[in-house]
Amino acid sequence: MFKKFEVEKDFNNTRFDRWFKNKVLDIPQGLIEKIIRKNLAKVNGKKTKSSYRVKENDVIEIFNIDKIKKTEKNIITQYIPSPSERDKYDDFIIENNENFIVINKPAGIAVQSGTKSFKNIVDTLRKTKYFEDSKPFIVHRLDKETSGILIVAKNREYAQLFTSLFRIRKIHKTYIAVVYGEVSSNIKVLEDDLVLYEKERRIVQKAISYVKILKSGSEYSLLELRPITGRKHQLRKQLYNIGNSIIGDDKYYVKRGKDFIKSNNLMLHAYEIKFMINNVKYNFSADFNKEFKDFLIKKDLNIF
Numbered sequence: 001m002f003k004k005f006e007v008e009k010d011f012n013n014t015r016f017d018r019w020f021k022n023k024v025l026d027i028p029q030g031l032i033e034k035i036i037r038k039n040l041a042k043v044n045g046k047k048t049k050s051s052y053r054v055k056e057n058d059v060i061e062i063f064n065i066d067k068i069k070k071t072e073k074n075i076i077t078q079y080i081p082s083p084s085e086r087d088k089y090d091d092f093i094i095e096n097n098e099n100f101i102v103i104n105k106p107a108g109i110a111v112q113s114g115t116k117s118f119k120n121i122v123d124t125l126r127k128t129k130y131f132e133d134s135k136p137f138i139v140h141r142l143d144k145e146t147s148g149i150l151i152v153a154k155n156r157e158y159a160q161l162f163t164s165l166f167r168i169r170k171i172h173k174t175y176i177a178v179v180y181g182e183v184s185s186n187i188k189v190l191e192d193d194l195v196l197y198e199k200e201r202r203i204v205q206k207a208i209s210y211v212k213i214l215k216s217g218s219e220y221s222l223l224e225l226r227p228i229t230g231r232k233h234q235l236r237k238q239l240y241n242i243g244n245s246i247i248g249d250d251k252y253y254v255k256r257g258k259d260f261i262k263s264n265n266l267m268l269h270a271y272e273i274k275f276m277i278n279n280v281k282y283n284f285s286a287d288f289n290k291e292f293k294d295f296l297i298k299k300d301l302n303i304f
Contacts, residue, residue: 003065007058010156016043017050019060025068040064079113079123086128093130094284099158100139100151101130102273104286107147107265111138125152139163140171143233145248148270148286149173161277166230171275175225175235176214176288178267178301179244180254183221187211190238194231207231209238215301220247222301224271235268247295265291 003024011019017032020041033050035041040063041048054060095102103121105111110120125136136152137159153159165171189210196203212224221244225235233252239245240252248266269292272285288296288304296302 001066002061002063005060005062007054007056007060009056011054012056012157013053013160014156015050016041016048016052016054019054020062024062024065027068031068035062035068078126079119081119081124081127085124089125089128089130094149094286095282096130099155100153100162101125102284103150103152105142105147105150105270107145107289107291110144111141111150121150122152140166140230142270143236143266143268145266146268146270147266147289147292148175149273149284150270151273165275165277169228171273173227173270174272175227176269176271177223177225177235177239178247178295178299179221179223179239180219180247181221181244182216182218183211183213183223183242183244185213185216187213187242190242192238192241194234194237196232205229205231207234207238209235214303220299220301222296222303265289265295267292267295 005023007019011022014022017029020032021027029050036048036050039047042061042063043052043054043058045059045061089103092103092106093101094104103125105121109124112122113120122136122138125131131154134154137154137156139151139153139159139162142148142150151162153162162171189208192207193204194207196205206229208228210226210228212226213221214224215222223239227234231237236246236249236252240249240254243254245253246266246268249268269288270286272283274281274283276282293302296304
């Protein structure tokens, strides 16, 4: 016995194993590989590979599907926003079209649900009018504490497109940050080998960011930052490395004695994003939140 599937447009150019987990059964990778080795999965009547990228209208046959045992997993509960939370997102929308939206992400909310962050952007957007006929696809991330530009795709095709554009560095992001102390005028680019640990594995990643000093004094500096690579906590780590940690960063900071102030608001904002799709140029910018604006005014750093 076999079950027949036809690949939908939304899964065009998706790896076979990912398609299988989404449309057939969410089982371990090893079991999918075993099914393929035993020739129990065919695409258009032919043997396939887990890395094969399915095409729209491909006909896929899965044999002995009833005998496949699904591995039990922990149930992931979605965050259910209140009506007032959903309505707030009207104020955050910068762009809304049939393929993606751009929002001005508020600080203090995670993009995705995690062990420390149940309330999140994606689950909230899922319940808004902007995703009535689709679901949100994450194409990049901002730290929970960071505010500003966030793109969310509405279909798999554009999710894959944005992922590709980020990978080949065709999406250009600009951040604004306020840091402690005076930044040396000689610093134009930050190049670091950042260390990341995955369980017991030590990973070293090259990180590159361009720096432009907008205003600088003995206490604080206002910076424009353009990351070329996209490493986890990249800007926060790099600024910490030069001794100018971001105000409000309680993870990467240099203590400055009595003058050290801990702000509840991380002074890092994803200010602008630029990219091109089908020869159409897109350029979006996001306003600062009230706390960010107030701090710039209070510290005589407001040049916007």
